[in-house]
Structures are given as C-alpha cells and as structure tokens.
Amino acid sequence: MNHDKIERLAGELLSGTIPDCLPDELNAAVSHVGSLLASSSGPDVEQVRRALGALNNDRLFLPARTLAESWNAKLGFDLVVERRLVQALIEMDDLDYAQERLKDAIESAKTMDSQLAKIELGEYQGQQGRIAKQRFVRSNDPDELARAIEHYAARYRANGRPYFHGINVVALVAAQERLDPSLRPPRGLRLPALARAVLVDVKKRISSGEDSPWPLATASEAFLALNRCDDAELWLHRFLLHPQTHPFHIEAYSRQLREIWLGNALRNTTCADRLSSIIDRHVMRTQKRWSMSPKMLKTAQVDPQSLERNFSGERTFTVAMIKRMLEKCASIGCVTDPNGRRFGTGFLVAASALGIGPETELVFVTNSHVISDTVKDAIPPANAWVTFELESTAKGELVPHKVVPEVLFTSPPGEPGITAEDRLDVTVVKLASWPEGGIALRTNDSLPTPSRKTKVFVVGHPSGDALQLSLHDSELLDVCDHDRLLHYRTPTEPGSSGSPVFNTNWEVVALHHAGSSAMPRLRGKGQYEANEGISIRSIRGSAIASRLQR
Template sequence: MITQTEQQLAQALVRGEYPEASVPLLAGAVHLLADELAHAGNPVPHKDIREAMDVLRKHRQFEHVHEIGNAWHDTRGCDPIIQRLLAQAMVELGALERADELLDEMDQMRTACPNDLEFKAQETDFFALRGRIRKQRFVLTNDMNQLVASIDCYEKQWQIAPSFFLGGNVLALRVRLHEQIPQPIHDLIDLAHDVLNLATTTVRSKPSDPWALATASEANLALHRLQPAAGWNESAELWLYRFLFHPKCGPFETESYSRQLREVWGGSPLEESTCEGRLARIFERHVLHTQRRWSADVHHLRRLQQNPEELEKNFSGEKAFTVDDIRTMLTLIPNIGCVTNKEGVRLGTGFLIQGSFFGVEGLLFITNAHVISDTVPKAIFCADARVTFEVEADSGMPPCRVQEVLFSSEPGQLGNVTQAPGMLDVTICRLDRTPIGAQGLCVADKIPLPSPKVKAFVVGHPRAGEMQFSLQDSVLLDVCAHDRLMHYRTPTDPGSSGSPVFNKYWEVIAVHHAGSQTCPRLSGEGLYEANEGITLHSIFSGWRGVPYKH
C-alpha cells in the first residue's frame, strides 16, 4: 500500500481526483491549498481550485470546500465557479445568510461584467442556489413567504431555460404550496407531466446522469399526490430504485433527493401507508445497508419516542442491532450536540457528561481540540463556538456558548502509540446553559477488551447533517498498550469529530477524533481501515496529571 503525503494528496485534488486518505491527511492537504492561496502573489490557477472544490463537494466534504473557497475569496475576489461552490458549501453547512451574501456579490459582478461568459454560464445555478436558500428557510421556519420566494427563484429560470432539475423543484414546491393555498390542480398535473417527460428524455439521451432518475421518481410522486387513484406510486418507487443503483449515485446524490423527500414532501419512513413514506423507507434501508448508518431528524426522533411500537415495526428484523439499542439511543439525544462557528457553519460534534467523573460539579461538554480551541490551527475559537442540540432544533432557543474551558490537549498523529500523554485532542468546557432533559452520558467503568464480538458505536452529526447513529459493522479492533488510543471499525464521516464512542451498554468509552482506510495498526506492523478515538480514561488521567504509563 503506497503512503501518500499531504502534498501528493493536494496535487491529486487539484487534478479532480479523490484518493483514499485519512481524515487528518485530507485536512492537511486542504490546509496546504488554503495556505498557498493566503498569499495573494502566489500564482495559483483558478482551474486547480475549481477542480479541488468540486471533487470535495461530490464527496460531501463541505467544510473543506468552505476552507479553500474562503481562502480564494479573501485574496482573489469573485470567481464565478469558485463562488458558486463556496455558496453551496455554506448552504450545506447551515450558514444561509453568508451564502446569500456570496450570491449578492456574484450578482454585482454579473451586472458589472454583462459580457462575461463564465458568469452567464452559471446563471441557472445562481438562481437555483437562491431558491435552495429560501427553500431551506421555509423548512426551518415554515414561513410561506419563503416558500413562495423559493418558487419564484426556480420558476424564473425554468421559464427561460427549462430543465428537469429546475422543473422538479418548481413542481415539488408548488405542490407543497397547494397543500396550504389551493392552486389550479390541472396546471400542477400538466407541470408534473412536463417534468416527467423532460426527465425520461434525459434518461435516454444521457444515461450517465443519475439526477434525471431522481426527478422522474419525484414527478411520479407528485402525480400520485395529485391523482391518487392512478397508480403512479409504483412508478415512483421503480424510478427511485433505478436512481439508487445507478453507478454514479453517490452519497451527495443520495442525500440530496432524500432531503428533498423529507423536507418538502414530508416523507417519513414511519409512514409506509403513503407514497412519500415508502420512498423514505426505501432510502432508509438503502443507507442502512450500503453506508451502515441510520439518520433521523428531530421530528422522526420525537415520533419514535412517543410511539415505541413503531420501533418494533421498523427495526425488529435487523441482525446487527436490536430494538432496545434504538430505544436506548433515543434517551441519549439531549446530551449530544452539534458544534458550529459564530456564522452557524457546522463543523463537529460534542457531548455532555456529569462533571462528577472529573471530580467537579455540573455538566461538562467534551469535544475535540481540533474542533474547539484557541491554540490548535483551524479550530473554532472558544469565543466563536456555538453548540446546538437536536432536542432544541425548532424551539427558538439560541445556541449554547462556551462559558469556561477547563482542560484542553492538542491533537496527536493518527495511530502514533508512543506520543506523549498530552496529545489527547480534547477540549472540556462548561456551556452557558444545557438543554432541558440533559443529564449527561454515562461513562464506562473500564475499557473493553478488543474482540470481533465486541461492539463500538458512534453517535454524532457527520457531514454537518442530522443526528446519525453507526449501527452495523461496528467492531472494536484494538486498544493501545497505554490505554490511550482505541481503534474501531464503524462508519463515520467528517463532522463526527468529537462524537461519543459507546460500548454495547451505551456507556461512553472514548471520544472519536479521526479515521482512515490506511491507519497504522496499534499492535504490530502495517496499515488497516480503522477509526480512532481517545479513551475517556486517558483523558481523565491527563486531567489529573497522572504520569504516562510506559
């Protein structure tokens, strides 16, 4: 297996390639690109930055798209493609106001340079992003004015240059509006047929494009909603299966349609009596078995808590975990938070535990030092850090803020067993408040012994998304001789940094901080695919200043 350097990985990214790499190595490569851009005099071709940002976007590495795009923007101004990719990353990371500001800048540049063909070529995407921002505001606030504003953005461009993508969004949003303010139903049916025809034509003419398959499924869903007796639901499911098994349907594509289904159509895997519910259930099963994870938004979680019989209905057939596992996980949710910067960009996870574990009072919040720190490069400054909890997602409560840092330890190198005990990659702090119902996660009394039968589960907010639980293929691989590093094979993504790692009793055993498909083994020579956490017991020893165990 060839070991890459950060420089080699950075060179691959600017070629539009995405080699397998550890989380720290990828972050280092991105830092190299951003640092190169930090000096305005450095001759960095915009084509290279476009390629790097686009390949990172395709793999949902939005925090890295954000870092590179910001570095370009701050030193070189507004490039139409780089600015679009940066604005899209800001939307995905939840910073809607900043995304709107970036689009305003592009509008000003477009007006100042009316003959610039690159700006003209991006017009459709500009309008679509405007629509996406307003759609997301509607999802967050249920403000019908935002829904109408989103429709206007998509529809304006749809009338100029019709495409299945624009038409699919216009259709979904107009059907959603129809549920609140009745629209002429025949107009909606005609629109659905137009979108379906465009999508199926594209499927035939461009079979390499998976998006047309998703739009065909969505158009059939709309027709079923408008003509429930006509049998469109089966076609919606068929097109969805074709989409999911398309060779170019990756995590970005899957999440995009799944999110539209949940947020605009109201699809819930718990509602299999509806077409959108069955589609959501297909998505849930597909992700569970192909990506080995299960995600749920706040409404899904609350419904499961209020209707425990639905746990049996939806999860009783699983072999990798039990219904009791899901039931227990639901009780943990008030204690697990998403870490953002002051602009609302979601960059990591953290969790609450009882301070009594460390010999102090109250609840303490734990995350990685590479997520929150005043000294670790690229981390969020403590004063700028914000923490949101899923249980408060629609409560109107402001984010929690860091009140006091009690302990911090800088990150170490992935898989380096012999590093000093100070390399714990952890920040322990008090928040200015904690959610109602948060009592702190339980800490395990001892570190489990590695075995193929011993499980390690991770719960967090990966890729800046909703709460996600790793459930399948979650095996504890090894613990280093110093009881500091723990390796486990469990599905994690960027944004999982700072997540709690649980044993089979749902007690915290470690803080997740990195992972790689080429991770150095803790015992013996060689590399393997693994995620790495820092054990809570080593963090406790660091807190107390206990000498390193040699």
C-alpha cells in the same frame, strides 16, 4: 509531514480525485495548493475547479471553502470557483455569508459578456433558490418558500427548462399548497401539469443516453408529486442501483424527502414515508449507518411500535438496542455558532466522571478542534451554542444553550494514530443552561477487548438535520498499549467529531475525533480503514493531572 507525499496528494486533488489519506494530510495538501496559487508553477483555474468539484462531491466542504477562499485572496473572482464556494457554504449552513457572496457574484457575472457568465448566472439563481429553501426549512416561513419558488422558477423558465430546477419548483409548490391550499401558483407552475412536464423532460434525457443518476431521482420525485407511488418506488430503486450514485446523491434526495415532502421512515403512511424508508434501509445495508430526523425522533416517542414495525427481523441490531440508544440522545448535542452553523457534536457527563467536579455537576465534552480559543478553524467558546435534538423536537423549535466561555479542561489535537498524552483533542465546558431531560451519560474507564465480536457504537450529528447512528459494521479493531486510543470500523461522516463512543452496555468509553481510509495502525506498520476515539480513561487522567498542576 513528508513534503513529497503532500505534493503527490495535491496533484491527485488537482486532477479531480480525492486522495486516499488522513484528514490532516488532505488539509495539508489543500494548503500546499493554496501556497502555489499565483506562482509561475501554480495550478491553473481548471485544476482548481476540478479540485473544488471533487471536494464538494465528497462532502468535504471545509477544505473546499479553504481552497476557494485562497484562490479569491490571491487571484480574485472566478465564476466557477465562486459557485463551488457558495455551494460549500450552503452545505455548511452558513446561509448569510453564502447570500452575501452570491449577491456580489451575480453583479460580477452581469458585467461579463461570455457564454460561461450566462451559464453561471443561471447557476447562481438556482443557488439563491437553495438558500431560500433552507431558510424555509429552518423557519417554516411562507415568504421564504415563495422566494425559493420565485428563484427556481426564474431559472427553470430562462434557460431551457432544466429538470433539476423544475423538480424543485414542483416540490416547493406542493409544500406551498400544503401550507395554504387557497394559494394558486402562476400559470405554468401548477401541479400536476408541471410534474408531468418535468417527467417528460427527464425521460427524453434518459432515452437520449444521459448517463447520470439525477434524472432517475427526478423521475421518482415527479411520480411522487403525481401520487403514483409504485412508479416513484421503481425509479427510486433504479436511482439507488445506478453505478454512479454516490452518498452525496442519496443524501440530497433523502433530505428533499424529509424536509420538503415531510417523509418519515418510521411513520410509513404517505408515499414520501415509503420512499424514505426504502432509502434508510438501502443506506443501512450499503453505508452501515442510520439517520434519525427530528420528525422520526418524535414518532418514536409518540409511537414506540413504529420501531417494532421497522426493525423487527433485522439481524444486525435489535429494537431493544434502538430503544436504549434513544434514551441517550437527550444528552447528545450539536455545537453551532450564533448563526446556527454546525461545527460538531458533544455530550453530557458528570464532572466527577472526568475528575473535575462533583457527581451532581454536568459538563459538556467535545473535541478541541470543535470548540477552542487556540485551535485553527474551531469555534471560540464565547461564540459557541449547543442544541439537543430531543429537547428541540419536544418543543417544536430549536432551543440553543450558551457555552460558558471559561474552559474547564482542554487538550489540542494530535496526529491520528499517535498516542501523545498531551494531545487528546478534547474540550470540556459548562453550559449556561441545561436541556430538559438531559442527564449525565454513564462512562466506563474499562476498555473492551478488541475482537470481531466486540462492538462499539457512535451517535452524532453529521452534516444535515439528523442524528446519525452508526450501528452496523461496528467492530472494535484495536486499543493502543496505553489504553489511550481506540480504533473501530464504525462509519461516520464530517460533523460526527465530538460524538460519544458507546460500548454494548451504552456506556461512553471514548470521544470520537477522527477517521480515515488510511489510518496508521496502532500496532505494527501499515494503514487500514478505521475511525479513532480518545478513551475516557485517558481524558480523565489528563484532566486530573492538569488540575493538580494549577
């Protein structure tokens, strides 16, 4: 890569701005910053803190982790750097490691006599609450819920009653009351008084000129707790329309509604359902995607009319299209490590579709930067598991399937926009067991003709708990001369790596592997905003050639 460009990108990152570049270029910029640490010309701690804040706010958690760990290795413990690292680990669902680091960070902060140490110690207490909350979401364990309340309440009481910890206590106490109505929280933490206190606080902050979207979301959630849904909806709209509200903020409130308040945008019977539906429609309009949580999947299965109620009248896609898409979800899985940390997506096809086995044999396809023994940061096959959302939803618990360590075919990643036939970013494996209801997705070697009317769709597992469906703004932009790479406008998030790319007949035509707002064009000079997939045709041809060479 061009050294001058990487230096420029690193400079932008250190200023607190995410540079407009390809993922590999961002990783190179992060590595360059890491190489300068501890040198006389290296960045100072404030620059690194800004960079980590920008990466986390843009949900780029893996580069944030890389940079923070580089700082720790070369310069040791820093209060803010450690908080940013723990935040990234929690968002990546690496809860055990996050807890381990938090324990050490709290001990270190207690030995420091500074105002910053006192502030960050409080932040660490809040992160302890977040970890316990996520463990409760995973397991529905009432002890984890009680621990989450304890941590958030300690932070709320200790340092000026910060509203963002107070509203978490409100939501978790409401969840506790649902689980066991006989439980009484400690005095000062009881509903609805606590919700009213938080609401008074955020209204004062808004009146005093605090220009942040968070108080608006907090006011909406407080009104939700007070069963004043019209007011909750009003403040939700204010939050969504705030000029500083970004996808990170929206996803945070959406997850709180789904996971703690049990909001279900398809069910539409509770206030949390209603607010979730508003957020879903806003995201569809503004971010061109739609996410379906496990509870929504179950609702769609039990009550197919819920799709009619929610999507009738939509001009950009039809209820019939959604139903056909849902049929495919049983064969789309999420790749995790043994601790449940998500690495990406993959899907089932017949071995014959790739020329590596009979039609009756299933194989699992994903990116080599997701599963590989040789690609940096990929999960080794021996440590990889796959869960299928539809199967887990039907059984009411996660059902992990072990990846068989022997790889059937793999090809390393290449540079986006470059059509090297030996760098297809694909790994094909078998699973030790197969999901109930999982079948081979139909594939098609024929690629659609690019035009404004030609659509492709991506279904995958981004960060979070939901299957994400990219159904809007899904124009097929271009296909390379070798029919190897496809570029499309379909929006995706980190975690979508390894997703199937479908044509309008819901046949898999490509494997999604990268996206950027600065993707090199397949023809001519210049860049554009696009995602990139590797065609099933090229994967099949390379897999067959590899078998013949053995």
